[in-house]
Amino acid sequence: MTRISCPKLSQKVTTADVAAGFINHGDNVGMSGFTGAGYPKVVPGALAQRIEAAHARGEDFSIGVLTGASTSTEMDGVLAQAKGIHMRTPFQSDPTLRKQINSDEVDYIDTHLSHLAQQVWFGFYGNLDVAVVEVSAILPNGLLVPSSAVGNNKTWLDQADKVIIEVNEWQPREYEGFHDVYYGTKLPPYRNPIQILDPTQRIGDPYLRVDPEKVVAVVKTHAPDRDNVFAPVDDNSKAMAEYLIDFLRHEVRAGRMPKNLLPLQSGVGNVANAVLAGLQESEFEHLTAYTEVIQDSMLKLLESGKLDAISATSFSLSGEMAEYFNDNIESFKGKILLRTQEMSNHPEIVRRLGIIAINGMVESDIYGHVNSTQVLGGQMINGIGGSGDFARNAFLNFFVSPSAAKNGAISAIVPMASHVDHTEHDVHVLVTEQGIADLRGLSPSKRAKVIIENCAHPDYRDRLTDYVERAKASATGRLHTPHILEEALSWHTKFRDTGQM
Numbered sequence: 001m002t003r004i005s006c007p008k009l010s011q012k013v014t015t016a017d018v019a020a021g022f023i024n025h026g027d028n029v030g031m032s033g034f035t036g037a038g039y040p041k042v043v044p045g046a047l048a049q050r051i052e053a054a055h056a057r058g059e060d061f062s063i064g065v066l067t068g069a070s071t072s073t074e075m076d077g078v079l080a081q082a083k084g085i086h087m088r089t090p091f092q093s094d095p096t097l098r099k100q101i102n103s104d105e106v107d108y109i110d111t112h113l114s115h116l117a118q119q120v121w122f123g124f125y126g127n128l129d130v131a132v133v134e135v136s137a138i139l140p141n142g143l144l145v146p147s148s149a150v151g152n153n154k155t156w157l158d159q160a161d162k163v164i165i166e167v168n169e170w171q172p173r174e175y176e177g178f179h180d181v182y183y184g185t186k187l188p189p190y191r192n193p194i195q196i197l198d199p200t201q202r203i204g205d206p207y208l209r210v211d212p213e214k215v216v217a218v219v220k221t222h223a224p225d226r227d228n229v230f231a232p233v234d235d236n237s238k239a240m241a242e243y244l245i246d247f248l249r250h251e252v253r254a255g256r257m258p259k260n261l262l263p264l265q266s267g268v269g270n271v272a273n274a275v276l277a278g279l280q281e282s283e284f285e286h287l288t289a290y291t292e293v294i295q296d297s298m299l300k301l302l303e304s305g306k307l308d309a310i311s312a313t314s315f316s317l318s319g320e321m322a323e324y325f326n327d328n329i330e331s332f333k334g335k336i337l338l339r340t341q342e343m344s345n346h347p348e349i350v351r352r353l354g355i356i357a358i359n360g361m362v363e364s365d366i367y368g369h370v371n372s373t374q375v376l377g378g379q380m381i382n383g384i385g386g387s388g389d390f391a392r393n394a395f396l397n398f399f400v401s402p403s404a405a406k407n408g409a410i411s412a413i414v415p416m417a418s419h420v421d422h423t424e425h426d427v428h429v430l431v432t433e434q435g436i437a438d439l440r441g442l443s444p445s446k447r448a449k450v451i452i453e454n455c456a457h458p459d460y461r462d463r464l465t466d467y468v469e470r471a472k473a474s475a476t477g478r479l480h481t482p483h484i485l486e487e488a489l490s491w492h493t494k495f496r497d498t499g500q501m
Contacts, residue, residue: 003167004218005140012218019132019164019217020046025054025061027129028087030120030156033075034068034314034341035268035293036226038149040132040166043219044075051084062086066125068151068314068341069113069292069385070094072226080106089125090116091383101380110373113292113386114345117155121187131160135208136171138218143207146179147171148225148322149314150208150338154181157210165210168221174329179338180204196349199263199290199311200337227319230296233274236402236433240271241278243436244358244398247429248284251396257354263290265350265390266298267359268316271400273297275358280306290353292344292386294336296321302335311337313344345389354395359387361399361422363412364430364455366448366464367481368439370399370422376492377418384421392426403432403457409500413456415467416488430455444481445472460501 004010020043023029033039047063054061064087065079073094079085080097088097089109101108111119120128133153137145146153147168157163182204184192196203233241251257261284266272276297279287289298289310296318301307317325325332343349350357362371362381373384391397399422401412412432424447430437435454439447445468452464471482491501 003137003169003173003220006138006142006212007140008212009138009142009165009215009218012215013220014217016042016046016219019043019219020050022162022164022216023047023063023130025059026063028064028066028126030066030128030131030152030160031071031075032068032133032149032151032153032156033071034149034151035070035316036072036228037315037317038134038147038151038225039067039071039075040134041074041168041221041223043132043164043166045078048078048082048084051079051082055083064088064125066116066120066128066152066156067091068149068153070382074223087125091385093382098380098382108380110380110383112345112384112388113341114347114389117152117340117342118187120155120159127161128156128159130162130164131156132164132166133157133208134166134168134171134221136168136175137173138165138167139207142210142212144210145173145176146181146208146338147175150179150181150340151313152341153208154183154340157208160214163210163215164217164219165215166219166221168223170222170224172326172329174333177206177333178336179206180343181206181208181340182343183209185342194343194346194348196343196352199288199353200309202337204339224319225315225317225322228295228316230273230318231270233277237271237274238278239433240400240431241275244275244400244431245278245282247436247438248356257395260284260286260288262354262356262395263288265289265291265355265357265394266293266295267385267387268293268295269360271360272358275400276301280304290344290349290355292341299325302332309335309337311339311344313339313341341386345386347389347393350390350393355390355393357390357394357397359391359397359399361401361412363401363414363417364399364427364451365414365417366451366468367444368424368427368430368447368451369417369420370427371417371419372399372421374419376496377489388421391422394428397426397428398431399427399429400431403434403455404459408457408459410495411457411460411491411501413451413460413464414491414501415464416483418489418492434458
């Protein structure tokens with residue numbers, strides 16, 4: 001069966017080299033892709049070669065890149081290595097690009113994933129010149145069957161002056177019917193309520209739409225998504241999962257949520273993946289998920305029957321699990337719904353459904369301010385992603401991390417966070433392998449006591465307690481949130497200077 005059955009668009013099939021020729025220096029380019037799924041596989045590489053050739057001739061050539069979230073070496077990596085990116089948003093994970101961001105070679109705008117589409121509609125980033133979007137098929141009427149990620153693709157196709165489509169035959173043709181693309185979005189003050197009352201309620205179309213007159217090239221590909229490698233569940237991850245799951249049992253007993261819990265959201269990463277794996281062995285059944293990314297453990301929960309249904313915007317699977325899903329895709333139809341990230345991360349929906357949000361952190365201070373993006377106050381790791389979308393609006397949120405890193409050289413609990421992504425007002429529960437701290441309803445001083453006693457590593461606990469006591473006793477400590485300003489970031493400066501907090 002042909003993947004490109006639209007007569008008009010089939011006439012535009014060409015090579016990646018020709019397609020890349022439609023992208024010019026200074027363009028803003030909306031690329032598909034979300035956490036290593038559904039990104040364009042060959043046009044970015046061809047574009048990187050054009051950029052390198054231009055640089056060899058002494059010509060400037062760089063572009064602004066907007067995506068759904070992180071992509072892969074074949075996209076962010078090759079463009080960064082060619083020094084072809086001058087602006088990037090909203091989330092990335094490529095090591096070469098990260099170095100360029102932290103050396104101020106690339107303007108990086110770290111923004112909430114639910115916000116970017118609207119910001120582009122309002123023109124905050126200037127004109128969107130080109131969209132490069134991967135799909136699994138083009139239908140006879142020109143509708144597009146999305147692939148393994150939806151992300152911001154609707155907005156890119158709507159807003160871009162020129163469109164390049166990659167049709168990836170590695171992506172199952174059976175993806176048709178897995179997607180829910182909402183075309184009812186309006187800008188203020190004309191917005192309508194988003195009527196999602198159940199995680200897998202459909203409110204949109206199974207297809208992406210594109211004006212065929214804007215399509216300048218269609219490129220055939222056959223390449224897998226990024227292989228997301230998850231570390232084995234270690235003792236620390238297992239302990240955190242057990243603490244978190246036992247806390248959920250407590251919430252059920254207290255009558256704050258039903259026996260099948262509330263819809264789950266899980267951020268990307270090894271710890272979150274381990275927590276979901278722990279649910280496999282729990283007594284909880286008929287779970288649901290309203291999240292942004294489907295990782296290996298969540299797919300296994302679905303297959304085992306523990307999880308009834310998942311709403312997300314993308315996959316983020318290991319190579320082995322991606323192959324398994326592709327081979328058995330029909331068995332998952334009706335249980336998985338992939339939406340635009342405007343909807344998967346929409347605050348209104350998150351608040352209405354009462355999401356349980358589970359996300360990682362770099363550090364928390366003793367009062368519950370969480371840093372999830374930067375090291376030593378300014379060195380960007382990847383970005384805030386969707387954690388803020390969910391944490392601010394969740395019924396219950398957890399931030400999880402080992403209590404120490406780099407063989408104990410770094411404490412995840414510090415006197416003052418060197419950067420704050422989630423203020424104390426948005427943080428409900430902290431979890432480390434040492435224990436769990438329920439911060440709801442507690443004043444700053446009481447938060448400090450609970451966090452230090454339950455979550456801090458034993459090697460740092462006495463020093464943290466000493467800091468709090470001296471802060472309270474100092475002349476400037478008689479405050480709502482006691483700090484010794486001269487010492488508040490001393491742990492970070494010590495690590496910077498000595499490699500040890």
